[in-house]
Amino acid sequence: MADLLRRARLVGDKLKAVFGDNGSEIDMVKAPGRVNLIGEHTDYNDGFVLPVAIDREIIMAAQPREDDEVHLYAVDLDATSSFKLENITKDTDAPWSNYIRGVLLLLGERGFPIRGMNAAFSGDVPLGAGLSSSAALEMASGLMAAVIGRFPIDRVELVKIAQAAENNFVGVNCGIMDQFISGLGKKDHALFLDCRSLDYQLVPLPPMDEYKIVIANTMVERGLVDSAYNERRRQCERGVELLREYLPGIQALRDVSGADFGRYRHHLPAVVAQRCEHVISENERVLESVRALRAEDVEEFGRLMGASHISLRDLYEVSCKELDIMVEVAQGAEGVLGARMTGAGFGGCTVNLVRAAVVDDFVALLKDAYGKKAGIEPEIYICQAEDGAKELKLK
Numbered sequence: 001m002a003d004l005l006r007r008a009r010l011v012g013d014k015l016k017a018v019f020g021d022n023g024s025e026i027d028m029v030k031a032p033g034r035v036n037l038i039g040e041h042t043d044y045n046d047g048f049v050l051p052v053a054i055d056r057e058i059i060m061a062a063q064p065r066e067d068d069e070v071h072l073y074a075v076d077l078d079a080t081s082s083f084k085l086e087n088i089t090k091d092t093d094a095p096w097s098n099y100i101r102g103v104l105l106l107l108g109e110r111g112f113p114i115r116g117m118n119a120a121f122s123g124d125v126p127l128g129a130g131l132s133s134s135a136a137l138e139m140a141s142g143l144m145a146a147v148i149g150r151f152p153i154d155r156v157e158l159v160k161i162a163q164a165a166e167n168n169f170v171g172v173n174c175g176i177m178d179q180f181i182s183g184l185g186k187k188d189h190a191l192f193l194d195c196r197s198l199d200y201q202l203v204p205l206p207p208m209d210e211y212k213i214v215i216a217n218t219m220v221e222r223g224l225v226d227s228a229y230n231e232r233r234r235q236c237e238r239g240v241e242l243l244r245e246y247l248p249g250i251q252a253l254r255d256v257s258g259a260d261f262g263r264y265r266h267h268l269p270a271v272v273a274q275r276c277e278h279v280i281s282e283n284e285r286v287l288e289s290v291r292a293l294r295a296e297d298v299e300e301f302g303r304l305m306g307a308s309h310i311s312l313r314d315l316y317e318v319s320c321k322e323l324d325i326m327v328e329v330a331q332g333a334e335g336v337l338g339a340r341m342t343g344a345g346f347g348g349c350t351v352n353l354v355r356a357a358v359v360d361d362f363v364a365l366l367k368d369a370y371g372k373k374a375g376i377e378p379e380i381y382i383c384q385a386e387d388g389a390k391e392l393k394l395k
């Protein structure tokens with residue numbers, strides 16, 4: 001927390017240095033990135049996910065303006081972008097600003113009294129690594145708009161607005177998991193979310209003095225991710241269309257049981273059947289994971305993480321050589337309960353549950369073995385589960 005406040009002060013200083021101090025109080029918010037423990041490619045199938053908000057976040061500082069202009073400064077990029085609230089369009093020169101523009105546009109369209117502001121932000125969520133830096137920026141912007149505009153907004157509504165901004169304004173067809181966990185995560189807990197009803201439960205994590213969440217960045221940028229992601233979505237929809245002939249009333253793969261799928265899968269083209277099998281079994285694994293964590297059965301949870309990776313690799317085909325190497329090295333290491341790729345895939349990160357007593361040895365081994373096998377130096381982050389987006393009070 002002390003470090004967070006120190007960094008928040010620095011962002012506030014940058015704000016004043018770049019735009020001048022207009023005398024108003026500086027408002028501060030933070031919104032975290034996330035790592036998904038299990039439940040991959042299930043959110044857009046109305047399924048279940050179990051992510052964690054991590055202690056890496058976007059921090060935003062802002063002062064209100066009397067006019068309807070928004071002036072933005074991205075500290076880490078040393079770049080600015082500005083616009084008027086009455087005419088929010090995309091900025092192709094500053095694509096980072098589109099996450100903020102999209103959220104403000106939608107808030108305005110839905111009647112929230114947004115105001116002009118000067119805002120600066122900075123973060124330590126690695127970009128393009130599959131840890132949801134964009135969702136964090138969206139949630140920080142939405143919360144800041146509410147703080148500056150002094151209006152209340154339901155947190156789940158803000159999450160939906162952020163997702164809609166990413167889908168319709170930025171143009172990325174993501175599900176709701178990333179924005180939801182950035183908005184509603186809780187310290188020391190994973191969040192078990194039903195992506196259809198948006199009901200959620202907080203699930204206590206194994207004690208963090210005994211176990212650590214270790215995120216390993218393959219440093220492979222998630223190439224092709226958009227087109228492959230959209231293709232997977234279409235294949236799942238196709239599966240539902242075809243299965244509906246035998247299972248009338250199903251709306252999404254979420255509604256298909258493993259037993260029913262076994263009965264009718266031979267009616268599907270092979271690739272579509274593979275995609276569906278992943279989603280249906282992954283939903284089941286999330287439910288089992290929640291049971292295992294509640295029963296403090298860490299070994300079983302780790303086993304489910306491993307099974308999830310195999311399914312993503314072989315059935316959903318969204319892993320890549322580097323992610324597989326990272327997982328294989330981890331699974332052979334002492335004190336590792338579970339390891340799997342996390343996020344959309346095709347690069348990005350793995351998530352590992354590791355006994356705290358051996359975590360330093362694990363990090364050293366992973367760096368060395370991955371470096372040798374993949375020829376790339378990885379980045380490793382030992383993470384804590386943190387609270388979702390919130391206002392920061394400096395005093």
Ligand code: GLA
Nearest residue numbers: 040041174175176177343344
């Ligand atoms: C990306 C999307 C999420 C989710 C994951 C895969 O992170 O933004 O909505 O679909 O991929 O589980």
